[in-house]
Amino acid sequence: MARYLVTGGCGFIGSHLIERLIAAGNDVRVLDDLSTGRKDNLPSGVPLTVGDVADPDLVNDLMGGVDGCFHLAAVASVDRSREDWRGTNRTNLAGTITVFDAARRAAGGAPVPVVYASSAAVYGDNQNVPLVEAATVGPLSAYGADKLACELHARVADGVHGVPTTGFRFFNVFGPRQDPKSPYSGVISIFAARIARGEPITINGDGEQVRDFVYVRDLVRYLTAAMDKPVPGAPVYNVCTGVPTTVNRLAEVLADLAGRPLDRRHGPPRSGDIRVSIGDPSRLVAAFGMACGTSLEDGLRDTLAWL
Ligand code: NAD
Ligand code: UD2
Structure with missing residues (x-):
């Protein structure tokens, strides 16, 4: 201790x-x-x-x-x-x-x-x-x-x-307790809360931007x-996981897991938005002997369950 x-x-x-x-x-x-x-x-x-x-x-x-x-x-x-x-x-x-x-x-x-x-x-x-x-x-x-x-x-x-x-x-980073009400909140907490309530989501730009x-x-x-x-x-x-996910795919998976139809609207791209952000976890895995092993789907299930 x-x-x-x-x-x-x-x-x-x-x-x-x-x-x-x-x-x-x-x-x-x-x-x-x-x-x-x-x-x-x-x-x-x-x-x-x-x-x-x-x-x-x-x-x-x-x-x-x-x-x-x-x-x-x-x-x-x-x-x-x-x-x-x-x-x-x-x-x-x-x-x-x-x-x-x-x-x-x-x-x-x-x-x-x-x-x-x-x-x-x-x-x-x-x-x-x-x-x-x-x-x-x-x-x-x-x-x-x-x-x-x-x-x-x-x-x-x-x-x-x-x-x-x-x-x-x-x-x-995403998961339970990421405040969906904060104006600075991450895309997953915003989408999860809205989709779970059956509300529309706004995708900034074409939704093909990629995150890890x-x-x-x-x-x-x-x-x-x-x-x-x-x-x-x-x-x-x-x-990081090294696994790329587009914002479009994220929205689709969330709607699927929540059992709700996806009402998606596209807004203008966010100013200064980074197109592709993917990390290489090799050094992390070599140093600590473990990868970020939770699948996106399992993590999203957990996040939806918390709402
Ligand atoms: P968060 O806003 O939930 O947590 C930050 C905490 O710091 C809050 O509880 C806040 O009240 C407290 N805090 C802010 N200013 C303070 C001050 N002056 N004195 C004392 N406490 C203060 O954010 P989080 O997502 O939990 O982020 C934790 C850390 O991880 C931060 O350093 C953040 O920059 C970093 N980070 C987060 C992400 C992400 O995706 N969430 C990504 C990259 C880095
Ligand atoms: C993340 C961090 C930020 C900083 C940055 C570094 C979070 C919340 N933010 O910003 O602090 O470290 O990485 O690169 O982790 N989006 C929509 N609709 C919405 C909300 C978001 O389409 O309602 C898009 C957004 O335009 C972006 C993607 O989703 O393309 C991810 O957005 P974000 O705000 O969750 O995170 P990011 O990568 O911009």
Whole structure:
């Protein structure tokens, strides 16, 4: 049993991670400002501090005596990063440096490992798919730029300050508890909620754009495995399946699973929409000995059942 700090633990991915940590008998404390997360995403009895991940006194305090930190708190939206550039940078980059800095002396003055969320957004519109970790990065948003900067500071944390870090470039994550009501929500949560209610969906453009959808319960296994065996060198891994799915196909599969007719309308393409985003999971599978094994259909069934 170990003691962990989880930042952003009231969010979609954080809540699944905490479920897994608690089931394994760990002691978990959470820092979240509840800007997008919800208190009732947490299992009962998990202590929550409502506050800002970029507040150094608070983070130093919460980091005291832990065995490691899972850092997921972020403004997890490209649109929001456009509207509030400086505010997003404060949370996403300054917040991450605050976490790394506090981890330097968490265990009675000694460093503890940090496992943190990066994003496929670091690749921008690189169409050299499937994307390997060594592919050219070129973020197209403040969100992606900050995530890339987090990876650079993770190297500083490791190389200069002795804080072991592991970064994960999440592709399009989906599953239960991804809030369909949020304007920043992912396509699966939006489509699933609408199709289940028999409402029409809007496909942006021709619907032939391609994504690599990762089921959230597959993803959190890597986070805990990385914490269990930290390695030097600040590694970064894609978290992806390598399986391409078009938005059209996604809609069809969802309607099929929900047993509803598909009422689809096509709107204009979304400005700046990436045409093809597929990751290569080879490095992930080699390092952790497991692939993201849940099929899209099974993950979607689970998501529909939660609604
Ligand atoms: P989410 O919005 O559900 O979770 C983020 C959590 O961070 C929320 O609970 C929010 O309240 C909290 N938070 C935001 N700002 C904070 C601050 N200043 N201080 C403390 N807490 C704060 O999003 P998610 O999808 O669970 O994302 C988790 C992580 O994964 C994020 O770092 C995100 O950038 C990354 N990510 C997600 C996806 C995806 O497909 N969902 C893809 C790539 C990367
Ligand atoms: C994802 C991430 C984003 C960033 C980016 C990096 C999510 C929610 N967003 O954006 O944070 O990391 O990847 O590349 O994971 N669509 C429709 N109709 C809708 C909603 C969406 O057609 O009602 C389309 C959308 O135009 C896009 C695809 O579905 O082509 C996926 O959209 P998304 O918002 O779920 O995710 P993405 O890949 O744009």
